Amino acid sequence: MTEPVVRPARGPLSTSARVPAFWVVLALLIAGGVRMAGTTGRFFTTYPRATALAVALFALLAVPFWLIVRELDFHEREPAELLVLAFAWGALVATAVSIPGGMALENLMAKLGSPHLAADWGAAIAGPTVEEIAKTLGVVAIVLVARSQVNSVLDGVVYGAMVGLGFQIAEDVVYAVGAVALAGQGDQVQPVIATFLLRGFLAGVWSHTLFGALAGAGIGHLVVGRSHRVAVAVTAVLGAWGAHVLWNSPLMIDGLGNGAVALLGVLLLKGLPPLVLILLLVRHVHDREADYYAEQLAALGDPELITPAELRALGSGSRRASARRLAGARAGRGGRTAVRRLQRAQARLAVELSRAAPLTAAADVRAQRAVLRRLGHPEAAAGPVSWRHTASAIATTVVAIAVLWVALSALGGA
Template identity: 70%
Template sequence: MSDPVRPGASRAAAFARNPAFWVVILLLAVGAVRMSQILARFLEAFPIATVAAIGLFGLLAIPFWLFVSELDFLEREPAGLMSVAFAWGGLVATSVSIPASTALENLIAKIGSPSLAAEWGAALAGPSVEEIAKTLGVVAIVLIARSQVNSVLDGVVYGALVGLGFQIVEDVVFAIGAVALAGQGDQIQPVVTTFLVRGFLAGVWSHTLFGALAGAGIGYLVVTTDRGRAHRIIMAGLALFGAWASHVLWNSPLFREGLGNGAVALLAVLVFKGLPPLLLILYLVRRAHDREAAYYVAQLASLRDPELITVGELRALGSGSRRAAARRHAAASAGRQARVRVRRLQRAQARLAVELSRASAGSTERPDGRHHDDVREQRAALVALGHPEAVEGVHSWRHTASTVGTTAVAIAVLWVALSALGGG
């Protein structure tokens, strides 16, 4: 683990002294101007459709943002840097990729043939430009705040947010393009169709996932200083190649006509193209989370103070599923307020673990005890509710039934979406 940047005014001052920070700000400003010009043209031509597209895809971004931000529960990333990552994807990467992808497609047509460009242009040009542009966003985060990237999981989070920003803005552009192509004026039906295809169906394993995969490579390059530089560069290159190859497969004309007719056939194509990168990034996230959790739980275990964290809480804190189980157990035994307090206690314990790790790493920032006090405060509130310990309870059939019910509803919604698009 690397030494963190000191918070508050010290962090702001450190950013101001970093030339890379001002370069990133300049690029974000240029990207904002460019995308604002495009948005102005959209609003002038199709005001209702543009507002609808921004609203739909903006709402889609919220659950993705919340999910990604929860990946690194034990050491949450600063909201400001997360916003920079998202803005890089939505402003810089998109404004670069739109003209560059077109230029590369034209080059493919000249070097190869117009038919090659028509079939494979989007599969070769788009990923080649976009994955590099998005990965540079994670590099930018490293350059302006190196000490905030101290695990592979950090790289995953920042990469996913860059991809999310890119995905949302690109989807809005595609939605308005669909409106213009339909030639029926300022209508929202093409926007809804684009939302179902590019947002709802493809959102799980498109740019957010590709960005996370490349971001994991940058995280590995920065963090694993015990490995040789050549090894780390190769691994980062393989991660970027994996993101590029996954994107190529997703954009490729393979199975463009589907695997037959019906919703099941269309779903099979989505799974075939999207499942490999999804499984890979889930594996990387799980491995990185477990390694980070073991480190921080060991920091808390060294306290040997059950008022700060008990043996059962140590076990629960190290696993996302067990943290969630502890909250459900609190709600079942002491009500909704206990669930809220358990989450707050877990969050306070995570902040304390980070503080302890910084102290053990020789940080010049001296612990001020506020995190110890915060844990004790949350513990006292939990005790007052009659639920003194944030541990998981006995497995409940109600949770299993709820999981099965939620899965059934998700499948039903997916089936309706596929059928609405002509899949059934």
């Protein structure tokens, strides 16, 4: 992608009801909600226990994803109402459109090509084509409703990921209940658990949330970019479509054999490329945005508001976490909390500086600084790498791999 751009924040969310697009989006959300409510109602009528479990499991899965996506843009967090709107578009509008749209396109493939082609490649071609268009339109809807809130490529990433997350959760519930119906054994929960492990726990890391983030980056660049805006946007959306096609394709299904190792190999070969691409993209656009806001803070030259060490820590998620851990080690839980609040206040100050309205934010920074001084830890600087933190990270990774292996062993070859 070309060099991303960060535009100055334009102030709080305006009254969206004055924008004509707001009413169009609202009508689509209501229509999608009615359709999905009808589908869910039929699920509960036929398979009440399995449906309740599916909704509960995937709702819980959404929580950590929501928190991670929300924190991607630390310096200028997106309004909660727009995050909810993005999630709702994915769960209601995109899902409601994609289910019949995908089926219609598969039928068209069977007629124009062959039933064998549709059976092998229908999910890989029809699904991504309809779904990625429907999800990308969700980011476009955010731009139309609240243009002032999309002022960087990272904003597009966040909104695209939220649309993808909403779609992922709703689709997974539908697939889970569909697996119960396919099993033909009544209202049983085993197919729901298997679907959760495969589509939620294993595939959730690099599926719709990532595809949506990539397409959203393209829309973000289309809005704020200075050159090649259309080309970059089209490339990003096609990249999301291509990653989705690869993920759904029948390639490598039979080539690696059966068992946990084969299933893990397929997951990695299909899922790792888009995962790495999105992580690199997010890191790049995050660093560009952090640099922009760091310039705003550095220009102050006031160590009471931010010191050079704090400025360095604020630009990286890992260094921000390191600063909180150091404060916790020296000043207890109160120190950790105070550093987190100071970092948040400094981020707000950077945003307000870009709006030329820093007075209230600066007062908040000074107040949090006073709290740290009372705790005997006046500077929110990042600490050195601790062997305990490294050991904890290694232990967590080992546990995650063990859980993954158990899940693959249970599903491998099935």
